[in-house]
Amino acid sequence: MDQGFADSVKNFGLEWSGVFTIVFMFLICFFLWRTLKLMPRTKPVQIKPEAKSSIGWEQIAGVDEAKDELREVVDFLRDPKRFRALGARVPKGVLLHGPPGTGKTLLAKAVAHESGAQFFSQSAASFVEMFAGLGAARIRRLFREARKHAPAIVFIDELDAVGGRRGSDFSGEREQTLNQLLVEMDGFDTSGDLVVMAASNLLEKLDPALLRPGRFDRQVFVSPPDVSGRERILEVHTRDKPLRDVDLAEVAAQTSGLTGADLANLCNEAAIRCARRGGVALCREDFDQALERVIAGVQSRRVFNDHEKAVIAYHEAGHALCAELLPSVDRVHKISIVPRGRALGYTLNLPDEDRYLKTREELIDHMTVLLGGRIAEQLVFGAVTTGASDDLRRVAQIARAMVCEYAMGTAGAAQRAITDGEGDSEHFRRVRDEEQQELAFEATRAARGLLGGHRDKLDELAAALLQREVLERPQIERIMDGVPRLRRAPGGELRAAGAPAPALPEAVIAAVRAPARAKGAAEPPAPRRSTPPPATPGV
């Protein structure tokens, strides 16, 4: 019986094994097909120049250098013969780089609209996939389509996603994608009028092979706008909004360090506020409140006990008093102990003008203002709180940059920046740490001197804050009446006002004032901008 059963099972197996194999194969094929279906399909987006949502040059303001540079490319694509006659060739690649929100993607959109050429856009993030080789295939496809429609522009947004230095990727997929991009841009069979544009936030992290001439020959820095640029951006974004008593030049002056995206957000917030209060036109107050919201965050509903309130008031008064006394710090525009965002209170300093260079003394003054809050707490309550963590972090950042990047340490021979590279000796690390400590001590001593010497004003500011919660510029001026700003003597030491200001030689003053630059003289290189954020979120 058993034998018979075993035989029948065996026969069944032998007879049906072929069918099972086919079913099994079919199932495998089915699963593979399903997986492929699930994979995201990304296609390069082709933007037609006459598209409805197109952006024109006039909608981008404050980035004139970048616009000029791109206009050249647009001219080339419109009339290549004129350039060819002189032996010029199309620039292969234009790389727009700069901080987030400065208008890089917007510039690319304008090029798409203005050039009249075919425009293909794809984000670099869509190339990278879990499956090996897929990114490279997508790059090939993007370039193949663009070449078919030459003259054309290929735009790769957020290039950082694939363009990082090679040698740091374990899976190899990103590197393979990057290699394919390198080949397409300047490889064996590159032909046709194809301009590659890309946008990136971090030029330093990109692979050097991408940046060489022949690939991205042109690198355009899209910087945060200056004061006139900000005014024009505000004009662009308030074009469709009714305004009443708003001086956009004044708003521009108050928004140093903000980018185009921040300003667009500011105008939108002001419009929302106006609509919520039932107004018909945006007024100055809408902009003031929107600015506060953009810089310091949304008002929160935390409730503090009386002691905590007093600590916060003295903390902010400490920041404000130091800022009012020190010569190189921006004027205090507003002090508030109404909590916003993560800050429990804040002091808003607004610069009178855009600045591009900072001296060692100015940086120390900036640290002094940051430390003023904690020193005031210590001076009045004899104890420190956890509230100063953000200030301390920023002091550490400034001190580190002063020593490691700008060689502004205290050691007499600090003529070279003390880097914190891997190869530094133990001795160097110790020197670096000591120098940073010393800079922070210098600022602490200054803050202690200022607050101790003007204790009455500190009390007055804190009392006014506790009473009203927010102090505006006129109220601050009233309290500080009769206390002039200090002056800095040539040696860097702080003195009461009245001491003579350091004099420059006559010839230097004349040269600085001379309106026109001599013909043919070289332009000085644009210094790197380093505007600290205007708000000092306090406790």
Ligand SMILES: Nc1ncnc2c1ncn2[C@@H]1O[C@H](COP(=O)(O)OP(=O)(O)OP(=O)(O)O)[C@@H](O)[C@H]1O
């Ligand atoms: N120069 C400008 N003129 C007018 N509007 C601007 C400008 N710069 C930025 N904006 C506004 O900010 C928004 C965001 O800009 P965009 O997307 O171009 O920034 P981005 O530089 O590409 O930033 P990211 O590096 O984060 O991609 C735009 O839609 C626009 O409303």
Ligand SMILES: [Mg+2]
């Ligand atoms: Mg962008």
